[in-house]
Amino acid sequence: MARDKAKPGSIPRQKMPEQSPLARVATFSEVALGLAPDIAHLESERCLMCKKPTCIEGCPVSIDIPSFIQRVVNDDLEGAARVLFESNALPAICGRVCPQEDQCESVCVLGKKFEPVAIGRLERFVADYVRENGLDLLPNPGQATGHKVAIIGSGPAGLSAAGELAKLGHAVTIFEALHKPGGVLVYGIPEFRLPKDIVAQEIDNLRKLGVEIETNVVIGRTVLVDELFAEEGFDAVFIGTGAGLPYFLDIPGEDLNGVCSANEFLTRVNLMKAYDFPNVDTPVHVGNNVTVIGGGNTALDAARTALRLKPEKVSLVYRRSREEMPGRAEEIHHAEEEGVDFQMLTNPVRFIDNGEGWLAGMECVRMELGEPDDSGRRRPIPIEGSNFVIHCETAVVAVGNGANQIVASTTPGLDTGRHGNIVADEETGATSRDGVFAGGDIVTGAATVILAMGAGKKAAATVHQYLLTLDGGATENGAAEITSPG
Amino acid sequence: MYKIVEKRTLAPLTTWFLVEAPLVAKRHKPGQFVLVRVCEGGERFPLTIVDSDKETGTIALVSQEVGKSTGLLAKVEEGEFLLDVAGPLGKPTDIHQFGRVVCVAGGIGAAPLFPIARGMKNVGNDVTVILGARNEELMILREELETVCHALRIATDDGSVGFHGFVSQLLDERIQSGESYDHAVAIGPLPMMEAVCKVTGKYNIPTIVSLNPVMVDGTGMCGGCRVKVHGETLFACVDGPEFDGLGVDFASLSHRLKMYHKQEQCSLQRVAKEGA
Numbered sequence: 001m002a003r004d005k006a007k008p009g010s011i012p013r014q015k016m017p018e019q020s021p022l023a024r025v026a027t028f029s030e031v032a033l034g035l036a037p038d039i040a041h042l043e044s045e046r047c048l049m050c051k052k053p054t055c056i057e058g059c060p061v062s063i064d065i066p067s068f069i070q071r072v073v074n075d076d077l078e079g080a081a082r083v084l085f086e087s088n089a090l091p092a093i094c095g096r097v098c099p100q101e102d103q104c105e106s107v108c109v110l111g112k113k114f115e116p117v118a119i120g121r122l123e124r125f126v127a128d129y130v131r132e133n134g135l136d137l138l139p140n141p142g143q144a145t146g147h148k149v150a151i152i153g154s155g156p157a158g159l160s161a162a163g164e165l166a167k168l169g170h171a172v173t174i175f176e177a178l179h180k181p182g183g184v185l186v187y188g189i190p191e192f193r194l195p196k197d198i199v200a201q202e203i204d205n206l207r208k209l210g211v212e213i214e215t216n217v218v219i220g221r222t223v224l225v226d227e228l229f230a231e232e233g234f235d236a237v238f239i240g241t242g243a244g245l246p247y248f249l250d251i252p253g254e255d256l257n258g259v260c261s262a263n264e265f266l267t268r269v270n271l272m273k274a275y276d277f278p279n280v281d282t283p284v285h286v287g288n289n290v291t292v293i294g295g296g297n298t299a300l301d302a303a304r305t306a307l308r309l310k311p312e313k314v315s316l317v318y319r320r321s322r323e324e325m326p327g328r329a330e331e332i333h334h335a336e337e338e339g340v341d342f343q344m345l346t347n348p349v350r351f352i353d354n355g356e357g358w359l360a361g362m363e364c365v366r367m368e369l370g371e372p373d374d375s376g377r378r379r380p381i382p383i384e385g386s387n388f389v390i391h392c393e394t395a396v397v398a399v400g401n402g403a404n405q406i407v408a409s410t411t412p413g414l415d416t417g418r419h420g421n422i423v424a425d426e427e428t429g430a431t432s433r434d435g436v437f438a439g440g441d442i443v444t445g446a447a448t449v450i451l452a453m454g455a456g457k458k459a460a461a462t463v464h465q466y467l468l469t470l471d472g473g474a475t476e477n478g479a480a481e482i483t484s485p486g
Numbered sequence: 487m488y489k490i491v492e493k494r495t496l497a498p499l500t501t502w503f504l505v506e507a508p509l510v511a512k513r514h515k516p517g518q519f520v521l522v523r524v525c526e527g528g529e530r531f532p533l534t535i536v537d538s539d540k541e542t543g544t545i546a547l548v549s550q551e552v553g554k555s556t557g558l559l560a561k562v563e564e565g566e567f568l569l570d571v572a573g574p575l576g577k578p579t580d581i582h583q584f585g586r587v588v589c590v591a592g593g594i595g596a597a598p599l600f601p602i603a604r605g606m607k608n609v610g611n612d613v614t615v616i617l618g619a620r621n622e623e624l625m626i627l628r629e630e631l632e633t634v635c636h637a638l639r640i641a642t643d644d645g646s647v648g649f650h651g652f653v654s655q656l657l658d659e660r661i662q663s664g665e666s667y668d669h670a671v672a673i674g675p676l677p678m679m680e681a682v683c684k685v686t687g688k689y690n691i692p693t694i695v696s697l698n699p700v701m702v703d704g705t706g707m708c709g710g711c712r713v714k715v716h717g718e719t720l721f722a723c724v725d726g727p728e729f730d731g732l733g734v735d736f737a738s739l740s741h742r743l744k745m746y747h748k749q750e751q752c753s754l755q756r757v758a759k760e761g762a
Contacts, residue, residue, distance in 0.1 A: 177705050179523055179530070179570040187707075216572040218705055222509045244707040248719060255714060255738045257745045264708035272530070272702065278756055280527040281554055282702075283749035357741030404706050406724065 013115035014043040021337040025307050028191040028275060031334060032096070035118075040125040044072035047117045050109050055119060058107040060454025061094075061160070063087040065104055065119055072122055081130045081137050084123060089163030089209075090156070090202045090453065092131055093185060095124025096194050098450040099328050131201055141210045142169030147467045150175060150234040152219045152407060155183020157240030157440025159206060160453035164460035166209040170467060173234075175217040180271065183242055185449070187271040188263070188298065190305050193331075196270075220406035225414075225436065235470055236435045236463045239422060240456055243401040243441035249293065253351030254397075258285060258359030262294065262302040262398035269305050287393020288312045291362055292340075293348055294398030295325035297448075300332060302396045303340045314340050315390060319347040319367050319380045343390070345369070347382065351395060361391045401446045411436070421445060429459025437463055487567040491544060496626040497619075499551040500594060501560050502536075507571045508543030510535070516601035517579030517696065517728050520545070521704040523570035524558045531555050532701050534598035534727075535574060545571075548597035548626070554753035575704045576727045579694070581605040584669035588691075589635070590616045590653050590682050592674020596627040598696055599673045604634035606671075612636055614667070616660075618653035618678070622646040654681035658688075667691050672731060676743065680736040687732050695731035697722045699742055713739050 017033045018024075024031050035043065047069040055065040064083055071080035084091040100106075100120035108116035130137055147170045151158045154176040162172045180186055185199045207213065217223060219241075228234040246261035248254055265284065268274040272282035290306040292299050295318035306314045316335065318325060321344050325332055336342065345367040354360035366386035369378035403420040415423040415432035422431060422438040429437035439455030441447055492504035510520055519534045537546040551557050562568060579602050587606045591599040596617055607613045613634070618641040619625035625642070632638045640648025641656040649656040653674070661667070670693040672682040679695040686693040699711040699722050706724035713722050716733035720726065 177572065178703060179572070187703075216570050217509065218572060218575065221573065221575055221705075222513060244705070246707070246709045248709065248712075250719070255712065255719070255735075255742065257741055261709040264702060264710045267702050267708050273527070277749065278753050281529040281558075281753060283746050283753075285745065357738075357744070404724075406705060 008048055008110060009114035011042055011046050013046065013118055014039045014121070016118075016121055021339070024192065025338050028308055030195050031192050034128055035121050035125045040072060040122060041075070043118050044069050044122060046110060047073070048110055054107040054109060055104040055117075058104040059087075060103065060450050061088045061457050063104075063123070068126065069117065069119070069122060072126065077126055077129045078135060078137060080126045081135070084126060085137060085139060087457075088453070089160055089206060091123050092127035092198050093156075093194060093202055094450055094453070095120055095122075095127050096198075097189060097448075099448055101329060103450065131198065136208075138205055138208055139167055141166050144171070145169040145467065145471075147171065147236070147470070148173070148232075148234045149463060149467075150228045150232070150237045152225075152237065152239045153177075153183055153241040153440075153442075154181035154203070154213060155240060155242045155440065155452065156185065156449040157242070157442075157452040157456035157459075158183065158238065159203065160456035161238045161240060161439070161460040161463070162211045162456075163206050163209060164457050165463060166206065166211045168460075168464050170464070172210070173212045173214060175219050175223070176213060176215045177218040178271065179215050181213045181215060187267045188301070189449075190266065190270055190301050192304065192308070193301065218406065220410040225407065225411040229435065236437065236466055238429065238456070238459055238463060239407055239431075239436065239438040239442060240440045240452065241404055241407055241442045242452070243403060243446040245402040245404045246397070247400045247402055248397055249348060249399060251348060251350050253353060253359070256351050256353055256359045257357055258287060258393050259351055259395045259397065260285070262292070262298045262396050263401065265302050265396045266298070266305060269309070275309060284309065285394055286311050287359070289390075289392040290314045290394040290396065291390055291392040292316045292396045292398055294318065294400070295320065295327060296398065296400070297327045297331060298401075299396075299398035300327045300335050302398050304331075304335050304338060306394070306396065307338055307340065311394070315343050315392070316340050317343045317346045317348060317362075317364060317390070319345065320377060321345055321369060324377045345380065347380065348395075349387065352389065359393055359395055361389045362395055363387055363389050401441075403442055403445070407442075419445065424459075426455070427458060428462040429455065430462060435466065437466075487569065488571040489567050490562055490564055493562075493564045496548065497624045499560070500624070500626055501549055501551075502597075503547045503549070503559075503562075504544050505547060505568060505571060506543055507545050507573075510571060510573045511538040511543050511545050512540050514538040514545060514574040515578035516581060516605045517598075518574035518576050519704075519727060520547070520571050520573030521575060521701065522547075522559065522568055524555065524562060525569050528558060528569065529555045530570070530702055530704065532575070532698065532704060532723075532727075534696065536597045536600055548594060550594045553750045554757055557754075557757060572704065575723060577725070579605065579671070579728055581609055583610050585611065586614070586667045587611040587669045587671070588614045588616060588657065588667040590618075590657060590670065590672040590674070591631070592618050592653055592672075592678035593620070593624065594626065595672075595674030595678070595696075596625075596631060599671065600627055600630055600634065602671055602673075603631060607634050607636070611669075614639065614660075614665070616641065616653045616657055618642065618656070618674070620644065652681060653678060654685050657682060658685045661685070661689055670694070670731075676736060676740050679731060679734075683731040683734070683736075693731040694728050695734060696727050697729060697734070697739065698727065699739060700745060713742075
């Protein structure tokens, strides 16, 4: 389809159609509905096809963004998908949950004068087209190298590392502690933001590449890292176990019934499908008034999940102001539209007992912002005498996650940092142990799906180089130096 | 899928299973547990491993029907499968030479206590087991426990066999009549463990208890199993399940165990209706 190139900025950024707030809080089905083909086409024409595209640098997995968008312009959606799959094994997931506004779209050249190209929406559009039409566009697994790689954890870091290594011909086995693969994509991120059948399908794509997934295996308990090498014949191990240890507030009353971590709340609802209790056996506690504590994406997910379980009111309490909330702007907006009551500059000081061991409320104090702290954000300071009570029967604590020690504490010689995170080179994933690599939240602390995927991808490249050295010494880079002396 | 290779009834509503789980069997140590999911839509719930055999790749589990999930488990027959078994989870029991060790079991607590008593005996401790139940019919693993200790003492609430009273009362009586212990392990219902700790605390006997709060993942991820020990919040799944009984806040744990009581009743009523 030959068309004159539109003048830069003459087409406005196309909006994502969504379920209305009223309709969507009645269900767990996906909020954002995806672009229609003609709208996606229009959006693709906004891309300037820069000679030096900055967007690629903004992408943690370095997708060739102008190249895939050009194919959307040409109505070659299969070609567009092939470009995506080259860099990213899980585009339908990334198109939904990546914070594009902080990454590719934040450096889009068009965005300097106009609104940036909706790269994430286009990625989702292409990935959904492939998925919905059952197209098999996966790259062929590389020729078998005879090397075995173990991946610990089937979250974003592990899945992305597994995909890369399988493409290179290595025999990859993912070990997952839970009964279902996907990690935070399955237990954490709710259905209305990331439908679980999409996750399942992208994981199936990895299986088609030859990746094996063993569930119910808790590395560090069921099998040790040392045994993976000595007894199971693995040549390398990648640890992508995420940040799965919930922090609590450490204030009085936190052990009352009705107080739980966001991890527990979300795992019950997402992984165990507690929204369907008693048709399934796992319940979740939801009082008439639910308060979520925290300002990140997990807090927003928990608040919006709670809304869908039909209490009378859901409040979100955050100790700084809205500007400092680490959650995605889009999700903050969604939560507000759906009716979450935002209590900013508010900090809980104790949970109140109803006299029988159940939560009756939360005493809070109002905060004001002082000088910037280490994180560069203004430090919240309590306003003396401003205490007040929020009545609630359920409180969900979403103030962050730390590193689970099960793998590190059972792997001699694997160095950990101050917060128990595994020490690994952020560029290569190399750890203090030969043949052991790590990436994602277990190294960086809680971050985003795409950063974990980027880390998995980078580490996979290093694992590949490492496996080549096992073959005969020379790395690919080394070999390249010999063959191209000029 | 994890095959049930053998199944027998130990007492009313109490069943012993031998389950094929080679990886779990290989690494299991006394004190550890598995998380089980019987079928699709089922809950994940913890069961302490009673025994394991590396050669045959099997583990033994004992379950008492208390709710819907344990009821579903009881219906799985020999040759059928459990959907998920993950483990061995939790920290193993600290087994070394303490000297004179008393292992106190209440009701179904006899099952998790069995490998611990055996382990304690194997490393050269002088082991006394105090086994209690509501009545003789509900007492389990008596013969098995007899083989892994030097002295077995029996108590029943109704006096149908052995000492007439609680295990904690029997323990107190034995200590008063001159027996002394360097270390105690108590496993059973919460009130029983609390009562035992009151006795051992009186005589300054270090006491380990095994806690059974509600768990979802069993790997430290949800925090649902948090317990207070010496004022510190710990996760039973990764920091336990065994803790210093003299520091456990039993009252708070007892409340937490009631968290889903209403929902459990709702599930059971549905089962009763469907069954009718």
